[in-house]
Amino acid sequence: MSFARLPNKHSFKENILQPRALLVASEAIPLVKTGGLADVITALACELKRNHVDVSILLPGYPCALDAAENLKEAGYLPDLPGGPGKLYQGTIAEYDDVSVLLLDTPNFRKRLVNPYVDHDGNEYQDNAASFAALSHAAVAICAGKTSVPVPHVVHANDWHAGLIPALLHVAGIQRVGTVLTIHNLAFQGNYPMDLAESLGLPESLLGPDGMEFWGKMSFLKAGIRYADRISTVSESYAKEILTPRFGCGLDGILNERKDAIVPIPNGIDINTWDPETDPMIKHRFSRKDLRHKSTCKQELQKLFKLQSLADAPLMALGSRITHQKMADLALESLPGLLEKHPRLQVAVLGCGDHEYEHGFAELAKRYPGRVGVHIGYDEQRAHALHAGADMLLHGTRFEPFGLTPIYSMRYGTIPVASRVGGIIDTIPDAGLNGTPPQGACGVLFDGETADAMGAAVDRAIALYEQPAVWLEMQRHSMSCDFSWNGPVRKYIDMYRQVAPQSVRHLFAAALVQPVEDYAELPVYTAAA
Numbered sequence: 001m002s003f004a005r006l007p008n009k010h011s012f013k014e015n016i017l018q019p020r021a022l023l024v025a026s027e028a029i030p031l032v033k034t035g036g037l038a039d040v041i042t043a044l045a046c047e048l049k050r051n052h053v054d055v056s057i058l059l060p061g062y063p064c065a066l067d068a069a070e071n072l073k074e075a076g077y078l079p080d081l082p083g084g085p086g087k088l089y090q091g092t093i094a095e096y097d098d099v100s101v102l103l104l105d106t107p108n109f110r111k112r113l114v115n116p117y118v119d120h121d122g123n124e125y126q127d128n129a130a131s132f133a134a135l136s137h138a139a140v141a142i143c144a145g146k147t148s149v150p151v152p153h154v155v156h157a158n159d160w161h162a163g164l165i166p167a168l169l170h171v172a173g174i175q176r177v178g179t180v181l182t183i184h185n186l187a188f189q190g191n192y193p194m195d196l197a198e199s200l201g202l203p204e205s206l207l208g209p210d211g212m213e214f215w216g217k218m219s220f221l222k223a224g225i226r227y228a229d230r231i232s233t234v235s236e237s238y239a240k241e242i243l244t245p246r247f248g249c250g251l252d253g254i255l256n257e258r259k260d261a262i263v264p265i266p267n268g269i270d271i272n273t274w275d276p277e278t279d280p281m282i283k284h285r286f287s288r289k290d291l292r293h294k295s296t297c298k299q300e301l302q303k304l305f306k307l308q309s310l311a312d313a314p315l316m317a318l319g320s321r322i323t324h325q326k327m328a329d330l331a332l333e334s335l336p337g338l339l340e341k342h343p344r345l346q347v348a349v350l351g352c353g354d355h356e357y358e359h360g361f362a363e364l365a366k367r368y369p370g371r372v373g374v375h376i377g378y379d380e381q382r383a384h385a386l387h388a389g390a391d392m393l394l395h396g397t398r399f400e401p402f403g404l405t406p407i408y409s410m411r412y413g414t415i416p417v418a419s420r421v422g423g424i425i426d427t428i429p430d431a432g433l434n435g436t437p438p439q440g441a442c443g444v445l446f447d448g449e450t451a452d453a454m455g456a457a458v459d460r461a462i463a464l465y466e467q468p469a470v471w472l473e474m475q476r477h478s479m480s481c482d483f484s485w486n487g488p489v490r491k492y493i494d495m496y497r498q499v500a501p502q503s504v505r506h507l508f509a510a511a512l513v514q515p516v517e518d519y520a521e522l523p524v525y526t527a528a529a
């Protein structure tokens with residue numbers, strides 16, 4: 001075995017031993033999406049691939065995912081998974097650089113026709129514990145070489161759905177695969193009764209307080225936190241917040257114990273998909289230099305949400321899951337007062353979530369026809385229209401690991417009015433509540449969890465909107481922020497390098513130092529030598 005220099009680009013693909021990573025998650029666009037996780041997984045996989053990492057995404061084989069993936073072929077049969085036998089299929093996501101995807105087809109995942117986690121009434125599926133334990137067991141089978149998929153050097157578990165992987169690898173004594181757990185949202189933990197342990201293939205040795213026990217239950221996320229080589233979170237501020245009782249969701253104790261293993265890596269966004277200059281989902285294009293067509297997009301949005309066609313009415317969007325986390329309750333409390341106080345204010349709401357809040361927004365639209373438009377549902381095209389056409393985005397949130405939505409809005413010169421928490425602190429330079437905004441301000445942030453604080457921030461945004469020169473300056477700043485994956489992907493590769501087996505760390509190091517389009521200097525594995 002030796003390393004030689006690669007002669008040309010063509011042989012790179014055939015010869016080189018690339019570093020291998022397996023991303024395990026419950027969502028990835030365009031196969032399945034309920035939130036930002038789906039965007040991040042596919043974008044990260046594409047970026048890793050562009051940086052010469054041989055990456056696959058392992059996902060549950062929901063019917064929608066099996067339908068949407070291409071070139072599926074069987075890659076393994078796993079007879080003993082919790083909840084029934086599973087077949088592993090390997091395919092690609094054509095729309096995203098043919099990135100490789102592995103789908104675990106089980107009887108439980110097959111039944112998930114609408115939402116991956118909850119039934120029609122919003123209740124968690126009874127078999128969630130077994131289904132996601134099966135996903136982790138499948139990942140471990142891949143790492144053990146029990147399928148035709150090459151054994152990865154690093155397995156990257158995402159959120160509680162994949163949290164068991166580091167623990168199960170530990171139990172299986174598999175040390176040749178490094179492990180990373182990324183916490184995209186600490187509030188979702190996968191906590192289940194202890195008496196399920198045996199049926200989930202979890203041995204006694206994992207179930208103590210030093211393992212995955214959590215208030216008398218077992219926690220999939222705690223299992224990941226306890227046993228992963230590294231724990232990453234998706235922003236610097238969230239990495240600090242989760243160590244505190246306010247944001248730690250009961251896991252701040254163990255997170256403090258594992259503090260040295262925590263690595264903050266901010267998300268990037270897909271800057272091609274969310275680009276007002278090229279976005280095929282909006283009717284009129286515009287740019288930081290020439291914002292004229294943003295007002296045409298505003299007219300379109302007013303039509304779409306049945307709002308009065310008024311060019312200079314401040315139009316505020318809300319576009320997210322309609323939940324307690326996203327302060328839907330406070331928005332419903334503050335909006336009537338704001339609509340009375342600012343007679344020209346218009347509001348467009350796109351989202352779905354808790355039925356009680358959905359109903360509240362529908363009622364608001366009835367009360368303020370032509371001024372409040374509500375679309376309950378999940379709709380990618382409308383989301384683009386919303387970001388392109390609105391003047392400002394209200395994004396209240398009790399905690400925010402990263403916060404993709406306000407960043408998408410900033411790409412379109414739509415000024416976020418957002419809670420000062422988590423990733424938002426790191427990504428939105430604040431105009432403050434008084435005076436001339438500091439140079440580079442892109443949004444208005446508010447503290448705390450009250451309707452008054454939210455209302456005061458909206459007041460401030462409207463006051464700034466009424467100063468066109470100041471507003472334009474903020475729009476231009478927000479549209480020029482760099483949220484690409486170029487920086488974050490290198491941090492991921494470096495983290496993989498740190499946890500990968502010693503013998504292959506140089507492969508990650510080579511991927512890291514190599515300019516993306518330049519294969520010439522990469523080392524090549526020649527088996528015969």
Ligand code: ADP
Pocket residue numbers: 034035036037039319320321350351352377378379380383402403404405406408
């Ligand atoms: P979270 O992951 O907590 O839901 P983020 O703001 O980080 O919050 O990501 C939310 C993602 O889901 C974004 O891509 C956003 O555009 C999208 N999204 C949320 N609700 C909807 C909806 N009703 N229709 C279309 N896209 C939505």
